[in-house]
Amino acid sequence: MSKYKNVTTIIFDLGGVIIDLDWNLCIHNFENLGIFNMKNLVSTTLQKGFVLDYEMGMITDAQFRDEIRKNASGEVADHQIDHAWTSLLVGIPEEKLNLLSELKKKYKILMLSNTNNLSFRYSEKMFEVNGKNINDFFDKCYLSYKMKLAKPKPEIFEALLEDAGVKAEECLFLDDGIHNIETASELGMQTWLVEPYTSLSLNDF
Secondary structure (H helix, E strand, O other): OOOOOOOOEEEEOOEOOOEEEOHHHHHHHHHHOOEOOHHHHOOOOOOOHHHHHHHOOOOOHHHHHHHHHOOEOOOOOHHHHHHHHHOOEEEOOHHHHHHHHHHOOOOEEEEEEOOOHHHHHHHHHHHOOOOOOHHHOOOEEEEHHHHOOOOOOHHHHHHHHHHHOOOHHHEEEEEOOHHHHHHHHHOOOEEEEOOOOOOOOHHHO
16 A cells, blocks of 8 residues: 555656666776766765756756866766766666556656756667657656756756646655755655665555
């Protein structure tokens, strides 16, 4: 029996909830390029500095790469940066894709992600299975770099609610960041703090 009541809309974070992440691999790959301070520049749930600027769509892919190059000890090509950056995104377990498909039969399924152009374009390909694409799994994706807003600020949640035409109390929000969960809860959403590599079951909804 689900503990969530009168839910019409389920809102998923992407990285850490749908896509498994490996920050250690990402940092290791940057270190192999002679960039040793990425652990100080990235966060599992709360970005800052130029990384946050990138996730809010304030700088371009090229500007993001140039900021990373400032921390490099030698020449680093675009494709090397792109590979190291996206190596964070490990993949989507098949059972989560199946879960999304089943949930979409009953609920409005939305994505709310702090992400960026490079990461999202890479992530989209992970949904291309059995002739499907990301639009088969989500009714709409709300992305920080396109909205120029980012979690945990309430404005990004409010923009989603208004655009989707749903009430906060009928939404279930899943995220791996406690600050994001707290904001959603304060706005009246039902919430689920997802631990890394958690299996999600249809019976939980």
